[in-house]
Amino acid sequence: MKATDLTTSxxxxxxxxxxxxxxxxxxxxxxxxxxxxxxxxxxxxxxxxDVDEEVLARAASRGTxxxxxxxxxxxIHTDRRGDDEQYAPEVANYExxxxxxxxxxxxxxxxxxxxxxxxxxxIDCVDSDGNLYDIxxxxxxxxxxxxxxxxxxAEMYEAQNPTLKAGKLYAIWLRGAECKLVEVPRxxxxxxxxxxxxxxxxxxxxxxxxxxxxxxxxxxxxxxILKDSLSELETKRLQALEPIQAKMVEDGVKSxxxxxxxxxxxxxxxxxxxxxxxxxxxxxxxxSQYSTETTRAGYIKTTLI
Numbered sequence: 001m002k003a004t005d006l007t008t009s010x011x012x013x014x015x016x017x018x019x020x021x022x023x024x025x026x027x028x029x030x031x032x033x034x035x036x037x038x039x040x041x042x043x044x045x046x047x048x049x050d051v052d053e054e055v056l057a058r059a060a061s062r063g064t065x066x067x068x069x070x071x072x073x074x075x076i077h078t079d080r081r082g083d084d085e086q087y088a089p090e091v092a093n094y095e096x097x098x099x100x101x102x103x104x105x106x107x108x109x110x111x112x113x114x115x116x117x118x119x120x121x122x123i124d125c126v127d128s129d130g131n132l133y134d135i136x137x138x139x140x141x142x143x144x145x146x147x148x149x150x151x152x153x154a155e156m157y158e159a160q161n162p163t164l165k166a167g168k169l170y171a172i173w174l175r176g177a178e179c180k181l182v183e184v185p186r187x188x189x190x191x192x193x194x195x196x197x198x199x200x201x202x203x204x205x206x207x208x209x210x211x212x213x214x215x216x217x218x219x220x221x222x223x224x225i226l227k228d229s230l231s232e233l234e235t236k237r238l239q240a241l242e243p244i245q246a247k248m249v250e251d252g253v254k255s256x257x258x259x260x261x262x263x264x265x266x267x268x269x270x271x272x273x274x275x276x277x278x279x280x281x282x283x284x285x286x287x288s289q290y291s292t293e294t295t296r297a298g299y300i301k302t303t304l305i
Contacts, residue, residue, distance in 0.1 A: 020120035093179035151187035
């Protein structure tokens with residue numbers, strides 16, 4: 001299959017306002033809703049609740065840039081790792097995933113819509129077999145969310161292309177040196193219709209605000225996002241300190257006082273650590289003689305999957 005086999009949607013996407021618009025003959029327009037906003041209202045109302053807007057904006061900017069670099073490899077078929085060294089690992093892994101799985105992308109940001117729903121969205125990638133892909137760069141891959149997202153896309157893809165069937169649905173997760181290609185299940189048309197009816201009625205289909213497990217998942221996701229943001233800021237902090245440290249060493253300066261910050265150069269030091277493992281192996285009797293047994297209280301552990 002080629003890109004020319006796909007039908008073009010009449011919807012126009014305004015990237016600055018992030019709006020999907022159907023422009024009429026008299027130049028009036030009708031706004032269509034995106035799948036992301038619908039899922040946020042109906043199924044995942046607590047997903048990014050209480051996360052600082054600046055943190056979300058920074059994550060979105062990072063994701064957009066990686067999308068652009070990866071998709072450039074599809075459209076101009078050249079290695080784009082050199083365009084932005086910061087995201088070279090993600091671009092390299094994207095290329096590797098395509099090669100190792102024999103994937104040929106035929107179009108990117110393919111806009112699909114359904115007039116009867118009043119919904120439109122862009123599919124990140126479509127391959128030559130009609131498989132649909134969504135690229136994720138988040139702290140963790142939420143396969144349930146991607147399953148809903150791509151299932152909506154598949155329904156609109158088939159409605160817009162009556163002679164074609166959507167193939168498999170895949171999430172491409174790119175995170176530094178880590179990468180995954182994960183097939184996600186397709187929701188049934190009945191499940192999709194249920195979400196649409198709830199959206200149109202202004203309702204939710206989850207008890208995320210009242211159910212203990214759903215509330216815990218939402219909190220854990222927010223913690224993960226904040227930790228990820230802190231890690232990125234710490235990397236930038238170390239990068240900013242490098243030239244300052246080099247200058248301080250060169251000038252023999254131990255501290256720099258600024259009205260807003262004090263920078264202190266801490267010299268190398270040595271410390272002594274007791275190797276208890278080695279001592280136990282060499283002197284098991286003495287180790288037992290001086291060991292004290294303690295009981296640690298049990299606790300509950302959570303792991304996002």
